[in-house]
Amino acid sequence: MNQNPTIEGIYEVCIGITEPMPMIEYWQQFGYRIGKTGELTAPTVNNLYGVNSNLRSIRLYHQNVDHGLIRLMVWEKPTNEGLEMTSMRVLGNRWATTLTTDVLNILNHAEDAYLTGLPIKCTFPQWEIIYKTDKGRPFFDPAVGVREMMLLQPLTRQVLFQRFNYTVPEYGKINHASTLKTSQFTHAGMIVQDDSKETLQFYEDVLGLLRSRDNSETSYESSEAARQIFDLQPGEKFTVTTFDDPRSSTNWQEARSGRMYIIRFPEEIKLQSCFEQSQPGCLGMSLYTYRVSNIKYYFERVKNSAATKITDIVNNEFGEQSFSFVAPDGYLWNLISK
Structure with missing residues (x-):
């Protein structure tokens, strides 16, 4: 052993x-x-x-x-x-993210579920630039990014994304035989408030995880997906810190899935505690x-x-x-x- x-x-x-x-x-x-x-x-x-x-x-x-x-x-x-259908912007929030090759098919099912009266909330798959690459000409060069949507139900809190024109080989393995063409959970998320970031040191110093991304800022003005998923209001923002399997890499093309995704709201914003x-x-x-x-x-x-x-x-x-x-x-x- x-x-x-x-x-x-x-x-x-x-x-x-x-x-x-x-x-x-x-x-x-x-x-x-x-x-x-x-x-x-x-x-x-x-x-x-x-x-x-x-x-x-x-x-x-x-x-x-x-x-x-x-x-x-x-x-x-x-x-x-x-948590049931509680907003995603609460302390104690937990959600899991999955890669898919057909996010619109999942949206179709979510909208059908809504029309039949099932308790469900979803967002339209918004276009997001996750990794900065050289911008090409629209309609001539490949558009590099993801479509990302949220799916809330009483027992499940999911984010789903589809990649376009790039790959990360070790970040999500699609089961092509599955109905919804999805991977395992690629990462799981949490909401915290700690302007000092001292509590986050625990994951690096005690558990030995790899801090792969830090202080990545998202604002109301910069992200339509963040507005919809995390109820960002005009002028609000949050920062993202991620912790990975130590075998992963800070090079995004060599990253492994299994990531912990921490969204840190400023302490000045009043958030409900749902621990x-x-x-x-x-x-x-x-x-x-x-x-x-x-x-x-x-x-x-x-x-x-x-x-x-x-x-x-x-x-x-x-x-x-x-x-x-x-x-x-x-x-x-x-x-x-x-």
């Missing part, structure tokens, strides 16, 4: 539910399939996740990838309804996990940091060594042993 301490990209996005079949069928359209299943009784669940409920979980795999997976957490007694609706026991997207080797190494590092509510290392519902903690920015995390 490899005892060298290593950490990978975001391993799972965990979704609290009460009925598994509708969610399994939904994610199958995005190329996921049923993998491991497991159960825990309430006392162990309370030790690991701080929830007084029996738990049954189902891990969903996506092709042969080792990150960007889904864990459906079936709670016998969920603590609350979760109580986005942690284990809640319904909807409520937890992210990282997979590590030498979990005791990471346990000691976290224990000697500014993290709080650190649990003991116990076996999770899949029989894997695991522990949880709250990072200095207020988000609850779970680490899993490889």
Whole structure:
């Protein structure tokens, strides 16, 4: 067994539910399939996740990838309804992003769902220039960018994007056999407020993640997608910091998916705090996990940091060594042993 301490990209996005079949069928359209299943009784669940409920979980795999997976957490007694259709500009927000080759097809389904009366909110896929390249002549040279849309439902909070005229080979693997022609989750997002950026040091200094992008500013005036997805108002802006699998690269063409995407709003903007609706026991997207080797190494590092509510290392519902903690920015995390 490899005892060298290593950490990978975001391993799972965990979704609290009460009925598994509708969610399994939904994610199958995005190329996921049923993998491991497991159960825990309430006392162990309370030790690991701080929830007084029996738990049954189902891990969903996506092709042969080792990150960007889904864990459906079936709670016998969920603590609350979760984030539901709450705005994306709240503290505690969690969402997951997926690459697709047909974003308009997903928009078609979302609009059909809306017309049938299902609770759903989506934005039109806006044109965004993610990576700065030499500008060509419109209608003559390739247009390099993405179409990006948001899709909110009571149990899922998604951003989907389609690339045009560029590739990042290790950033998202499309399952072409899936109905919606989508990849695993390429990154997961959070909202923070910390003008000093001190809380973000935790991810670099304690967990050893690669800070691949920092202080990238987005304003109301510069991004139509940000206006729609994050309800930016005139004159408002936020900055983006990203943390990657250490095997990734700051060269965007060599980046690996599994990214943590942090949107930092200025402290002067009043944001609602929804941490109580986005942690284990809640319904909807409520937890992210990282997979590590030498979990005791990471346990000691976290224990000697500014993290709080650190649990003991116990076996999770899949029989894997695991522990949880709250990072200095207020988000609850779970680490899993490889």
